[in-house]
Amino acid sequence: MLIFELSQAGRKSHSQMPAAAATAADIPTALLRQDAPLLPECGEMDVVRHYTRLSQKNFSIDTQFYPLGSCTMKYNPRACNTLAMLPQFLARHPHAASPTGQGFLACMYELQEMLKDITGMAAVSLTPMAGAQGEFAGVAMIRAYHLARGDAARSEILVPDAAHGTNPATAVMCGYTAKEIPTNRDGDVDLDALRRAVGPKTAGLMLTNPSTLGVFERNIAEIARIVHEAGGLLYYDGANLNAILGRVKPGDMGFDVIHMNLHKTFSTPHGGGGPGAGPVGVSERLIPFLPIPLVHEERGVYRLLSERDRPQSIGRLSANIGNAGVLLRAYIYARLLGREGMHRVAEYATLNANYLMAELKKAGFDIAFANRRASHEFIVTLKRLKEQTGISAMDVAKRLLDKGFHAPTTYFPLLVPECLLIEPTETESKQTLDAFVTAMKEILHEAHTHPDLVKGAPYTTPVRRLDDVKAARELDLTWKPAA
Amino acid sequence: MPFIPHTETDVSAMLSSIGVASIDDLFDEIPQALRSGGLTQVPEGLPEMEVARLMQERAERDGRYLNFIGAGAYEHHIPAAVWQIVTRGEFYSAYTPYQAEASQGTLQLLYEFQTMMASLTGMDVSNASLYDGASGLAEAVLMAVRAHRDSRRILMPKTVHPYYRRVVHALVSAQNIELVEVDFDPKTGTTHALPDGNFAALVVPQPNFFGCLEDADTLTDWAHDKGGLVIGLVNPTALALLKPPGLWGTHGADIAVGEGQPLGAPLASGGPYFGFMCCKQDFVRQMPGRIIGRTVDLEGKPGFTLTLQAREQHIRRAKATSNICTNQGLLVTAATIYMSLLGPEGLKRVALASHANTQQLIAKLTQIPGVSLAFECPVFHEAVLLLNTSVAGVLHALEVQGITGGFDLTSSYPGLGNALLVCATETKTEADLQKFAEHLARIMGRQQEAPPCPIKPKI
Numbered sequence: 001m002l003i004f005e006l007s008q009a010g011r012k013s014h015s016q017m018p019a020a021a022a023t024a025a026d027i028p029t030a031l032l033r034q035d036a037p038l039l040p041e042c043g044e045m046d047v048v049r050h051y052t053r054l055s056q057k058n059f060s061i062d063t064q065f066y067p068l069g070s071c072t073m074k075y076n077p078r079a080c081n082t083l084a085m086l087p088q089f090l091a092r093h094p095h096a097a098s099p100t101g102q103g104f105l106a107c108m109y110e111l112q113e114m115l116k117d118i119t120g121m122a123a124v125s126l127t128p129m130a131g132a133q134g135e136f137a138g139v140a141m142i143r144a145y146h147l148a149r150g151d152a153a154r155s156e157i158l159v160p161d162a163a164h165g166t167n168p169a170t171a172v173m174c175g176y177t178a179k180e181i182p183t184n185r186d187g188d189v190d191l192d193a194l195r196r197a198v199g200p201k202t203a204g205l206m207l208t209n210p211s212t213l214g215v216f217e218r219n220i221a222e223i224a225r226i227v228h229e230a231g232g233l234l235y236y237d238g239a240n241l242n243a244i245l246g247r248v249k250p251g252d253m254g255f256d257v258i259h260m261n262l263h264k265t266f267s268t269p270h271g272g273g274g275p276g277a278g279p280v281g282v283s284e285r286l287i288p289f290l291p292i293p294l295v296h297e298e299r300g301v302y303r304l305l306s307e308r309d310r311p312q313s314i315g316r317l318s319a320n321i322g323n324a325g326v327l328l329r330a331y332i333y334a335r336l337l338g339r340e341g342m343h344r345v346a347e348y349a350t351l352n353a354n355y356l357m358a359e360l361k362k363a364g365f366d367i368a369f370a371n372r373r374a375s376h377e378f379i380v381t382l383k384r385l386k387e388q389t390g391i392s393a394m395d396v397a398k399r400l401l402d403k404g405f406h407a408p409t410t411y412f413p414l415l416v417p418e419c420l421l422i423e424p425t426e427t428e429s430k431q432t433l434d435a436f437v438t439a440m441k442e443i444l445h446e447a448h449t450h451p452d453l454v455k456g457a458p459y460t461t462p463v464r465r466l467d468d469v470k471a472a473r474e475l476d477l478t479w480k481p482a483a
Numbered sequence: 484m485p486f487i488p489h490t491e492t493d494v495s496a497m498l499s500s501i502g503v504a505s506i507d508d509l510f511d512e513i514p515q516a517l518r519s520g521g522l523t524q525v526p527e528g529l530p531e532m533e534v535a536r537l538m539q540e541r542a543e544r545d546g547r548y549l550n551f552i553g554a555g556a557y558e559h560h561i562p563a564a565v566w567q568i569v570t571r572g573e574f575y576s577a578y579t580p581y582q583a584e585a586s587q588g589t590l591q592l593l594y595e596f597q598t599m600m601a602s603l604t605g606m607d608v609s610n611a612s613l614y615d616g617a618s619g620l621a622e623a624v625l626m627a628v629r630a631h632r633d634s635r636r637i638l639m640p641k642t643v644h645p646y647y648r649r650v651v652h653a654l655v656s657a658q659n660i661e662l663v664e665v666d667f668d669p670k671t672g673t674t675h676a677l678p679d680g681n682f683a684a685l686v687v688p689q690p691n692f693f694g695c696l697e698d699a700d701t702l703t704d705w706a707h708d709k710g711g712l713v714i715g716l717v718n719p720t721a722l723a724l725l726k727p728p729g730l731w732g733t734h735g736a737d738i739a740v741g742e743g744q745p746l747g748a749p750l751a752s753g754g755p756y757f758g759f760m761c762c763k764q765d766f767v768r769q770m771p772g773r774i775i776g777r778t779v780d781l782e783g784k785p786g787f788t789l790t791l792q793a794r795e796q797h798i799r800r801a802k803a804t805s806n807i808c809t810n811q812g813l814l815v816t817a818a819t820i821y822m823s824l825l826g827p828e829g830l831k832r833v834a835l836a837s838h839a840n841t842q843q844l845i846a847k848l849t850q851i852p853g854v855s856l857a858f859e860c861p862v863f864h865e866a867v868l869l870l871n872t873s874v875a876g877v878l879h880a881l882e883v884q885g886i887t888g889g890f891d892l893t894s895s896y897p898g899l900g901n902a903l904l905v906c907a908t909e910t911k912t913e914a915d916l917q918k919f920a921e922h923l924a925r926i927m928g929r930q931q932e933a934p935p936c937p938i939k940p941k942i
Contacts, residue, residue, distance in 0.1 A: 003595050003823050013824045016562050018836040018909045024724060026842070027861045031696050033726050036827035038602035047823045048564050051816075055573035057588035062572025068581070075486050076576050079531045085566070085749075088542040093552045094753030096887045097878065100548055103541030104752050117524035129614040129754070130809040132796070136654070143657060165796035169806035175657030178801040216512045247510060249519045263809065267486075270578035271813030272589035273611070273773060275755035291653070307649075315653030319555050319617040319646040319742070320753025332538060338528020341485035343521070347506045348487045354509050355497040362500075373512050401585050409581075412797070427486045430493040456781075461584040463786035471778035471790040475767070477608045478598040479777075 003050050004479050007040040015044065038481070057462045058272070059406045065432050069377045069409035069421025070164070070212055072242045072264030074349075074428075077336060080268065084328040094320040098303040104328070105302035108321070109295040111331040112279075118342065119238075119258055120251025121281030125290040127322040131239060134259025134278025135170040135206070140314040141257055141282060141289040142204045142233045143174055148289075148312065154203035154232070160189050162213050162413045164239060167206045176203055183415060187213040187369045189223055198230035208237040209253065210244070210375030212413045213368065214353070214421065224254030233257065233286075241265045242425070243350060243376035246343035256283045265345075266330035277326040288312040293321055348426035349376040352433060356424050359437045364444055368416045377423035379416050380408075386418050391447040391454050393418040398465060399446070399457035403439035484528040548882070549915055551844070553865045553906025554692070554890035555616065555644050556753070557720065557745045559833060560910055561817075562824045565747045569817045579773070579809070583788040584780075589812065590787035593775040596819040603722045603822075604715070604739035605729025606761035611773040612810045616716075616742025617647040619758025620686070621654035622771045622805055623714045623740040626762075627684035628660055629804070630737070630769045631712055634683040638706075640665040640674040642691035643716060645895040669898075672858030672867065673697045677705060684712040687736065689728070690721055693904065694841070694865025695858055703732030712737040719759065720745040720837065721863045723830040729763075738762045747821030748814050757811035757818065768794060771805030836909035837864035840916065844907040847920040853927045857902055864908060867892065870901040872927065877903070880926045886919055 024032070042050075059066065066073040092101050108126060115124045128134035139157060146154050157171035161180045168178035181197055184190045189207070198205075205227045209217045217223065227234050236250040236258035242265045250258045262268050263276040270276075282290060292313045293304035304321065307313065321327075337345070353374040360380060361367050368379035382393045397407035397420065409421040424433055446454050458464065489497075494506070503509060510518070529537070550558050569575065573588060580586030580593075593611045600609040613619040624637050639648055639662050652662060663682070668675040672695040674687075685706040689699050699715070706713045715728030715736035728736035744756035762770060768791065776790030796803040822830065841864045848854050848868060857867035870877060874891040881888035892902035907916060 002591070003819075004598065012826060012828055013562075016560075016824050017829050018560075018832045020832055020835070022835070022839060024835060024838050027696065027724075027838075027863075030700065031726055031861070033722070033724060036831070037599070037723065037727075039599055039825070039827045039830060040823050041826045041828070042823060044562070044564060044824060047820060048568065050823070051568045051592070051820050052571070054588040054592055055568065055571045057586075057591070058573040058577045059582070059585035060573045061576035064585075066578070068578060071578055073576075073578060077486060077531075079534065081570055081575070083535060083538040086538060086542040088545045088547060090749035090751050091547055091550070091558075092545055092752045093548075093550050093558070093750045093887055094556050095552050095554050095890050096548065096550070097882060100882065100887065101545050101752060103544030106544075107538075107541060114522075114525050117522050120519065129618070129811075130807070132806040132808045133614060133618070136806060140653070140657065164808075165798070165800045165803065166806045166808050168801035169796035169799075169803040172801050172803075173654075173658070173806050175659070218512055218514065220517070221514065244513075246522055247519060248513055248517050252517055252519055261809075269575045269813060270809075271811075272574055272577045272586075272592075272816060273579040273812030274809040275614075275757075275811045275813060276809040316646060316649045317618065317653060318615050318650060318754065319644065320615075320756075322753070323614075323755040324752040325749075325755050332534060334525065335529055335534050335537065336531065337485050339522045339525040341528045342525060344485045344487055347509075348485070348489060350509045351489075351494070351497055351501075351506050354501045354503075358501045373509055397582065398584065401582065406585060407582050427488070429488040430497055458584050462587045463584055463784055464780040464782050466583050466780050466786045466788045467778045468788055468790070471776035471788050472793075474778075475608075475790070476777040477594075477767070477774060477790075478601045479594070 002479055003040045006042055006046050006050060009041060011041045011043055013044040064404060064406050065428060065436055066406040067408050067422045067424050068406060069423040070239060072423060072425060074267055074425035076267050076269045077333060079336065080329040080332040083332050084325050089328065102302055105295055107328055107331045109297050109302050111327060112295055114334050115260065115279055115281060119281045120249025121258060122284045123287045123290060124279055124281045125294050126279045126327050127291045127317050128259065128278035128280055129318055129323045130274060130276035131259060131261040131278040132166040132170060133317055134280050135166055136173055137280045137291045137314065137317060138235050138257040138259050139170050139174040141286050144289040144314050145286055146203060153200055156201045157203055158197055158205040160207060162211050162415055163206060163208060164212060167237060187211065187215040187372060188217055188219055191219055191222060194223065194226055198226055198232060202230045202232035204233040204235050206235040206237055208239050210240045214375050214378040215369055215372045216375055220253045240376065243346055245346040247346045257286055262326060262330040266333045268326045268329040275323045275326050277323045277330065289314050291315065291317050345426050352424040352426060352428060353377055356422060356433050360440060363437060363441045368419060377421060380420045380422060381416050382418040385447055389447045389451050391451055393420055395454045396443055399443045399454045400439060401458040402460045405436055405439055484530060548885055548887045550887045551905050551907060551919060552887050552890050554904055555742060556750055558750055558908050558910050559745055561747050561749060564824060565817050565820045568820055569813060574816050580789060587786060590775050592816060592819050594777060594787050596815050597775060599822050600759050601761050603719060603727065604717065604761040605727030606739050607764040608767050609759065609761040610770050611775055612815045613758035613760055613772055613807065614811060615756045615758045617650035618654060619740045619760055620647050620716055621651045623738045623760060624651055624655050626738060626769050626771065627712045627714055630766050631683035634681045635659055636661045636663060636682040638663050638665050638682050638685040640686060640688060642667045642674055642693060643686055643688045644692045671860045673860055674702060682711045684714050686714045686716055688716040689725065690718060690863040693858060693867045694862040695860035696863060699731040703736055707734055715739040717741045718745060719743060720834050724834040737766060743814065743818050746818035748817055755811055755814055757814035769804060772807050772810055833909050840907035840909065840911050841866060844905060844916050847916055848923060851924045851927050857899060865904055865906040868903045868905060870903060872901060874901050874903050877926055881922055884922045886922060
């Protein structure tokens with residue numbers, strides 16, 4: 001039932017109505033709306049019940065193990081939400097002068113400083129509103145850097161073929177062409193191919209480390225040397241920062257610019273698809289180009305730096321400071337964890353991933369890079385199962401839903417056939433991981449004994465498998481009242 | 484204090500299953516030289532109780548102000564039910580609905596949102612959100628250039644929010660797109676002097692940054708006659724009262740975009756908010772961001788799923804319509820519940836009450852000697868006042884009285900003189916308006932009697 005189907009003409013949530021004001025007689029009729037918009041007419045309880053029920057149709061971290069690889073679905077501490085929603089924080093207008101926000105700005109400044117330390121970079125801007133916007137900021141800074149040196153010939157961004165789709169898409173938004181670099185059999189970047197690819201056109205290389213294949217790029221020092229010698233800069237995609245938090249700093253690996261995903265590593269809520277936050281960090285030579293505003297501190301007083309302070313900045317990415325409330329949640333998370341807690345994040349995320357990998361291997365699953373350590377995630381490939389039984393990675397993913405687990409990421413990275421990218425995170429217990437292994441074993445057994453059962457999954461969710469082809473061919477993107 | 488549930492027994496069992504002696508051994512592929520010496524700028528962790536105390540102190544340091552600033556972010560009452568439901572773990576801690584069968588709650592809500600936004604803007608379709616209004620406008624510009632094909636020139640009125648214009652510049656300038664600024668009539672504060680030549684799209688802000696209502700019908704028809712598209716930049720609250728972009732002129736705007744914050748998102752120092760984008764059916768394949776479609780499951784039961792994903796970066800990579808992935812799902816959840824609670828009548832009353840309060844505020848403030856209205860134009864819920872003294876000094880004096888008195892236009896529009904943009908939404912009472920007027924009168928009066936010593940800003 002859609003909210004519109006609950007609607008009854010003339011029904012209202014009375015307590016949500018401001019007093020009826022006079023009509024806007026001073027606005028010319030030609031500028032006014034004639035027909036009311038299609039919003040539901042419901043009582044408050046109807047609305048609360050409807051959306052509470054909808055919420056119950058979701059899998060979420062708070063209700064299920066959610067090992068969605070590359071998304072770092074770890075527990076979102078409730079304190080982060082409660083404290084970020086203190087009334088004074090919520091009430092402050094973004095354009096109110098900085099003296100009215102010293103408490104908020106102190107948090108932002110301290111977050112900036114902590115992120116510098118964690119990443120080993122010289123400066124950080126909190127502004128980007130998600131990972132992809134952080135990537136944009138990073139590549140735009142690379143571009144600004146080259147142009148400021150009068151080096152306009154660089155037109156390519158190198159991207160390993162295992163990269164997230166956002167990397168090549170970002171390169172194009174920044175006016176570059178994206179050039180793919182292949183991966184070798186062990187999951188590292190193919191160094192010979194990289195050597196052949198770099199040259200005077202190379203603006204930079206975007207690299208995720210550990211990569212989306214769930215392994216640490218061992219040749220990172222050599223990669224940095226090759227790219228830097230060609231005059232390019234090195235971009236760190238922080239999608240997998242959770243794997244190395246407090247153990248390795250991207251700045252120490254030779255990266256010039258990085259973005260972080262605070263909704264992953266700093267456990268701010270994923271919210272059914274955002275909001276995220278994608279702060280960027282840079283080495284010394286890129287500092288002038290950082291996106292504004294930046295938080296500045298002088299003798300205990302905080303203010304935002306703007307165009308006037310930062311004439312070479314790549315500019316503004318949002319009308320304000322970005323996703324302030326997300327940044328506040330990340331700050332609170334960092335204060336809860338502290339230095340020691342951060343070190344332990346990477347340790348236990350890695351322990352969980354390697355344990356789960358070992359147990360699934362023992363259960364008969366093929367591991368894509370079995371001779372490598374898992375980072376915080378790893379890949380199971382179901383190519384052999386598909387050949388033997390016809391059961392695909394998608395089938396296994398859907399059957400996992402019936403067993404009460406959210407599915408891992410499927411069919412990404414694109415390099416590994418029939419893959420499941422599994423990221424357990426540090427907040428899951430051994431007992432949960434064991435239950436997941438049991439479910440996977442059951443599915444493996446079902447695949448061999450009752451393949452149709454697996455192919456028909458899921459059965460226990462609010463709907464069965466959906467017709468995606470119909471959805472794309474017969475577009476139905478808005479509800480229309482019966483004529 | 485990490486959120487790690489492992490007992491010592493668990494850890495040793497896990498290590499022995501893996502076949503290593505210690506957790507450190509799991510990092511043996513990382514070259515020794517890269518292992519960091521640890522963190523120095525991150526303080527020791529604190530228990531929740533102490534972090535709570537710290538954050539309460541920080542919040543109190545910010546205090547509470549009687550707010551009359553709008554300028555793209557508007558203070559509206561948010562029903563209690565909105566954020567209580569939004570922060571239910573099932574919405575709060577889920578992610579992008581890649582597994583549709585396990586995400587029907589989020590997906591159905593997004594479909595309902597798309598329906599509401601399409602109707603509110605008078606367009607055919609909506610996406611499931613962008614980051615905010617400013618970056619949404621940049622995406623609309625890119626989309627218009629893709630859809631138009633023949634021109635990379637965008638007409639951008641100076642009556643568009645100055646920060647939005649800077650964001651658009653930052654986000655599209657690398658793609659060889661020309662942004663042509665269009666002047667406004669100093670008398671009416673609305674767009675005029677449209678330039679010659681071919682262009683991909685004209686941006687029509689309604690209401691514009693000054694709060695003034697543009698002649699959207701005429702601008703739309705003019706742009707379409709010249710072969711350009713029209714991007715309507717609109718306030719969603721205003722749309723309950725004003726003609727929606729889909730009905731502007733003879734053919735309607737082609738793309739409608741805007742800041743969704745007024746629909747249930749708190750001001751919160753600037754975010755998270757969300758951008759919305761709607762368009763005509765013909766352009767749906769050029770849209771950036773997630774789109775939800777209704778379909779059926781294998782038993783014929785209706786359900787919802789991500790659709791038209793071939794536009795997106797995770798499929799199309801370098802050829803995607805945008806690099807956007809994570810968007811602002813949770814804010815859309817708030818907006819959908821907000822719009823459902825208010826309904827058509829409630830949202831219209833919010834718009835009317837905001838309009839009426841702003842009219843009253845203007846009437847009170849312009850009675851003060853030295854304060855006048857900058858433009859002769861109908862306004863929605865904002866207006867530009869001209870002062871006979873420095874705006875910064877006045878705002879500072881108001882701040883001392885607990886009032887954030889508006890947005891200083893001096894640096895963005897130096898040609899206007901001492902211009903102040905003020906806003907009064909439905910949240911303001913007669914007493915609030917009176918308080919603002921009395922303080923402003925006193926401050927202005929004092930400055931008229933004897934030029935005061937320059938007020939030293941705090942910073």
